[in-house]
Amino acid sequence: MSKPSLSIWSWSELSPNLRGAIWLLFSAVCLAGMSGMVKMLGGQMHPFEIAFFRCLFGLAAIVPFVMTSGGTGLKTDRPWLYALRCAIGVTTILANFYSLTNLPLATAVAVSFTKPLFMLVLAGMFLGEIVGWQRGLATAVGFFGVIVLLHPNTIGSMDQRFVLGTLAAIYAAFAMAVVLVLVKKLSVTEQPVTLLFWFTLASAAGTSAPALAVWQMPTLVQMAWLVAVGVLASAAQYCIFRAYQIGEATVVSPVDYTQLLWAGVIGNIFFAEAPDSSMLAGAVLIIASTFYILRHGARAKSAAATAEAILTEI
Numbered sequence: 001m002s003k004p005s006l007s008i009w010s011w012s013e014l015s016p017n018l019r020g021a022i023w024l025l026f027s028a029v030c031l032a033g034m035s036g037m038v039k040m041l042g043g044q045m046h047p048f049e050i051a052f053f054r055c056l057f058g059l060a061a062i063v064p065f066v067m068t069s070g071g072t073g074l075k076t077d078r079p080w081l082y083a084l085r086c087a088i089g090v091t092t093i094l095a096n097f098y099s100l101t102n103l104p105l106a107t108a109v110a111v112s113f114t115k116p117l118f119m120l121v122l123a124g125m126f127l128g129e130i131v132g133w134q135r136g137l138a139t140a141v142g143f144f145g146v147i148v149l150l151h152p153n154t155i156g157s158m159d160q161r162f163v164l165g166t167l168a169a170i171y172a173a174f175a176m177a178v179v180l181v182l183v184k185k186l187s188v189t190e191q192p193v194t195l196l197f198w199f200t201l202a203s204a205a206g207t208s209a210p211a212l213a214v215w216q217m218p219t220l221v222q223m224a225w226l227v228a229v230g231v232l233a234s235a236a237q238y239c240i241f242r243a244y245q246i247g248e249a250t251v252v253s254p255v256d257y258t259q260l261l262w263a264g265v266i267g268n269i270f271f272a273e274a275p276d277s278s279m280l281a282g283a284v285l286i287i288a289s290t291f292y293i294l295r296h297g298a299r300a301k302s303a304a305a306t307a308e309a310i311l312t313e314i
Helices: 016-042 047-068 079-102 106-110 114-128 132-149 152-157 160-186 190-211 222-245 249-271 277-296 305-309
Strands: none
Touching: 016 079, 016 106, 016 222, 016 249, 047 079, 047 190, 047 222, 079 152, 079 190, 079 277, 106 132, 106 160, 106 222, 106 277, 114 132, 114 277, 132 222, 132 277, 190 277, 222 249, 222 277
């Protein structure tokens, strides 16, 4: 007598949006883990040196793909726009890593989610996109969330590291939005591999000088952690690309907010950081406003274009 066949879960049987959401969940875990490693290493090394190794390992990861393609598609007729994009991108990386090492992990991640708010303002100013009062109001709510998040009533008790870390986090979010505006302009004529290669090369070169100014030779253990940072960042890039390649951007993008949850868990377990009510309330306002903007204000946008923009900012 034959046994009845068992229904086995199959990845291919899941809907494209569900598969995309799972890929984006993996990327959120990778990015939160990378942020935790950066914060841990920040207690032993300067964040500028950590940023340099992150960029160096990123360059090492992409060079083989460029070599196999014979270097085709790397020529550009817009070098000055690339130079501006790369210069701002390098300062973004340095500021982001500085904020991760000087702020509570969940706070730094929450501030980074203000990028769509800055992007909306810049798109209205430089790309001619119509903002509308609804998205304008959502943007104001999001920025108010930053004020709530950062405890303005206790600013007198903030130490220098917290203040500088906060300024760095806000600058990183703003600069990343500027980068996305530039990427949007460049993507009209440029290939994704061109955008990614030149920025990766420029970031490794651009972070080398700040790293040399604070250089200390990493130990073998530290080098292992630095490699892990690079691996997780590259894994996150791949997962993000797969997520937006498979799923609809407006459907799967909210999953990225789980990065705040994982950052909170890592911060609590490994750094004894307990988020208070102001931090949670501010994070909710930021996430709610960016979610509204992404869901109700986006114009039709291909998944590939969304993934391309995200890949150039990690």
